[in-house]
Amino acid sequence: MAGRSFRFSLSPVLQLRERAVDDSREALGLIRADRRQAESALAEATEAAHRAPTGGGTAHSLRAAAAHRSTLSRARTDAERALDRLRESERQRQRQLAAAVREREALAVLRDQAADAHRADALRHETARLDDVALAGRRARTASS
Secondary structure, eight states: OOSOOOOOTTHHHHHHHHHHHHHHHHHHHHHHHHHHHHHHHHHHHHHHHHHOOOOOSSHHHHHHHHHHHHHHHHHHHHHHHHHHHHHHHHHHHHHHHHHHHHHHHHHHHHHHHHHHHHHHHHHHHHHHHHHHHHHHHHHHHHHHO
């Protein structure tokens, strides 16, 4: 089939959408790594709170132990909050990735439909050309007889 080769007019836009998907995947991966670190930090803070000394027999050692437990409790609470924020960021990045994939897929479908239409059009033109060649040959044979 001779003729023009297919060129999708929205190829630059499709490339931008593919880049957006790649960027979204990378951002999601970074957030997931941060979340895993925050989960580890929370586990460590929880373990430290459980291991905290309860204090000795003196009032001073009891106050010191209570202050230490309070510090560990705040650290654990802060780690929980940080983890919650990261989980929300991860959900947001997942939504952004899903949207980017949908946008890319919509353009890919358009590209495929346009390519199919181009192939069908080229096939029609080639068939019409071959029909013209066959008809011309038949006319030449009929005229010579």
